[in-house]
């Protein structure tokens with residue numbers, strides 16, 4: 588309960604900060620962002636059913652969150668999540684990125700929420716770093732479960748790394764290159780690809796089943 592109050596007050600603060608800069612819910616950018624978030628949350632629900640003992644601590648309470656995404660009118664690429672489940676995404680992100688790339692970003696933010704990173708104040712810079720990498724990993728599984736090709740994620744981080752070759756990362760933030768390398772490790776990518784294939788075969792089974800019914 589305490590957490591909910593805290594999450595609400597943080598959200599109100601942030602909304603005040605972006606006052607006048609939030610796009611209308613009917614704006615095509617808002618509609619697209621909401622659709623991708625909806626897919627990621629469905630992916631999360633499927634993943635929880637498939638793997639109820641997931642060690643991402645918030646997974647079992649995902650339905651407690653009030654999921655929403657708001658688009659901030661700003662021509663840059665970024666997204667951030669609030670503890671209660673609201674995600675803010677900059678309109679530039681939706682201008683230039685493909686669905687799979689946007690899903691990479693949103694999956695990462697949803698992962699921060701479900702893993703309850705946003706309630707913990709990281710004790711050290713290295714734990715903040717650990718949270719970033721954990722959100723990348725969980726986000727990868729979520730996007731795969733939502734039916735987005737997980738191979739897009741490391742490609743996206745490589746692209747960012749080549750666009751900003753000077754950003755080497757720091758104690759708090761892993762570099763984009765490091766993030767790409769960790770996500771493309773064989774055991775990580777194979778796990779994501781298995782989930783991705785399962786999500787598509789389930790989709791086709793449902794489609795055929797519904798047609799027959």
Ligand SMILES: [Zn+2]
Pocket residue numbers: 695699719722
């Ligand atoms: Zn993050």
